[in-house]
Amino acid sequence: MIDYNRKLTLHRELYPFDDINISIESDRGRILSAPALRRLQKKTQVFPLELNAAVRSRLTHSLEVSQTARFIAKTILKKSKGKYGLDKLENAFISTAEMTSLLHDIGNPPFGHFAEVAINSWMSTKGVELFNSVVKVSENNEEFKQMLLKDLCNFDGNAQAIRVVTKLQRLNLAYSQIAAILKYTRGAYEDKAGKNDKLFYLKKKPGFYYSEKSIVEKIKKEINLEDGCRFPITYIMEAADDISYLNADMEDAVDKRILKFDDIYRLIKEECEQMNETYLLDLVKKFYTKAKEKESEPYQFNLFLTLTRAKLTHALVEHVSNIYLENHEDIFNGKFNYALLEFDKESKYTKAVEVLQNISIKYIYNHKDIQTLELKGQKILTSLFENYTPLLKLSSDEFEKLVKQERISCFLSQRLIRRLSSKHIVAYKDAVKNLDKEDKEKFEIQEWYYRARLLVDYISGMTDDFALNEYKTLEALI
Structure with missing residues (x-):
């Protein structure tokens, strides 16, 4: 039975509250005032040691992810129509998704994933x-x-995030909020899961260290989370992160003059044609033409990006919200072994995402200037x-x-x-x-x-x- 009262609880290590909304607001305040969050403003998203403040840092990326997560959570609530115990937990559901997304990179080291x-x-x-x-x-x-x-030997930003909030910053967050940060469910001291493991995807990377094993086990027990399973709201955070990457990398690449507006359009068009993808292709053709007709050159890319991002983000939010609710029982129990945005391989949205990911990998992440900074x-x-x-x-x-x-x-x-x-x-x-x-x-x-x-x-x-x-x-x- 799906009942979010079993997941969004009042449990925390010290001084628990007796009202869920006060508990949620307390967590929001603790997170927003955490020094580790402020440090994200000077940690790399894609471009190390970047001086241009318009180019994304870990903090600005996290702010965008939190907004997208809020949008997804509100869309799910609208579609669920007050069922699953969510009628009294709307604020808790939305805020937990939003704050988890704000924290999702808090354990990442300097200079990016490299x-x-x-x-x-x-x-x-x-x-x-x-x-x-x-x-x-x-x-x-x-x-x-x-x-x-x-x-x-298995350092990972996701596992380090659990350590930051529980041991290093001691934020004393609600167990529900901590569990939502646990993107992967395997300990760094454990072997990788085999392909035959039903939770293979959820265990593909380390989610916590041996040093946090006891607190993770305690949290799982208190909020009824089985071994290897994920907290349901974590799926929302992951989807928001995936959506936020799509246009951001290209915008930063243009700001850094790695690519120009016409390069972006040409690359998307070529990749779509190569993959026989039509949804994104029709979208960019329409907005490319509009940008060229309506704006002068310095603002053309801004208009194109704004229109494309708005249309695509809205469509992807609707898509992942539907996937969430169509697979609600497995997601609620943390046994859904996929990312929401990767579940339906034949969806036009999944293919559109793949097009943009391919361009980022080929022409941005592997650019000589970025690789030099990574070195x-x-x-x-x-x-x-x-x-x-x-x-x-x-x-x-x-x-x-x-x-x-x-x-x-x-x-x-x-x-x-x-x-x-x-x-x-x-x-x-x-x-x-x-x-x-x-x-x-x-x-x-x-x-x-x-x-x-x-x-x-x-x-x-x-x-x-x-x-x-x-x-x-x-x-x-x-």
Whole structure:
């Protein structure tokens, strides 16, 4: 039975409210005032280290996604006509979709998605070497050690988002709001799901780390979410993200002078003809002609984009809302193993989306200027990890002295520890103090894991410009 009163609940870690609307507004306030959200204004969407404020950052992208999610949620409510317990939960349903979308990139590192590759590459080579050299284990604990290594080598912005809101920022959000951020349902310490897994799509990427395993399990229990299943509103956030990308990348490419208006039109036309797609082709032909006739050259692309975006967004919102309700039971139970926008492969809307995605991949993401900036970002992040390596070479006893502000023999480590965020250090200390010290070997495995997490938290939380400045500073010192 579909009843959203079972999903949109009052449960939260501390100080729960007794009114759902007050609870929702409290979450909205906590999210909008979170420092991690503000930092998104200086994190890359597509173009690293961008100085042009008109080009999208992670924050401006997230604002657009939240608006689209709000539109989808309101459309679903209109079509559902007060059923499923939603008549008294309209504000909660809309706001949860909107705020989840605002938070969806909060765990992303500087310099875009390429940074995830850089972090995992460093951790899979240098990080593994350090772990093996610092922490010696017997055969009894080897499997546990390898599990934590796998977790550390699977950094993902989605999993980091769960860590940010629960451990690093401690926003104390409602469990429903946290669950909605959980885009993927597999732990980073778990193996990838096989193609025969019924929830293969939902597990294709890590959704949370070992460090957040207990809180994720607690949340799932409280809101009746089965293992491997997704919170229903997460499907709305995902669809809003997919829709928001479509025109945004092309607009930014024109602002960056990578492509011109006529290039955009030509590429869409060619891709549509190649794929035998007519819906989008008819749309762009109509609005291209109108833009050329009605506006002077500097404003032609603006008119074309505005008309195309409005028409396409409205159509896609209607489409994904219908898919949501047509598959409502599976979506409510979190067992719908597809993205809403990818479910109907033969739909004209799915094909239109594919056309625009293909153009972005071929002519924007793979542009030489972007790849050059990504390589710079990779160099910066790798160098930052290298510069902070002395902290990972210490024994657990030495590092314990450091966090207690006691002196140790490694002069460099004493200076480096002071550069880390105090909030991140507190998160490390809280995790370690709860470990069982009786099993010395297992304690050291876990302590080093949380120490590595501390470093990943710090570096992945940097803005583009802060990471660049930190890189320049540390390279000059060394």
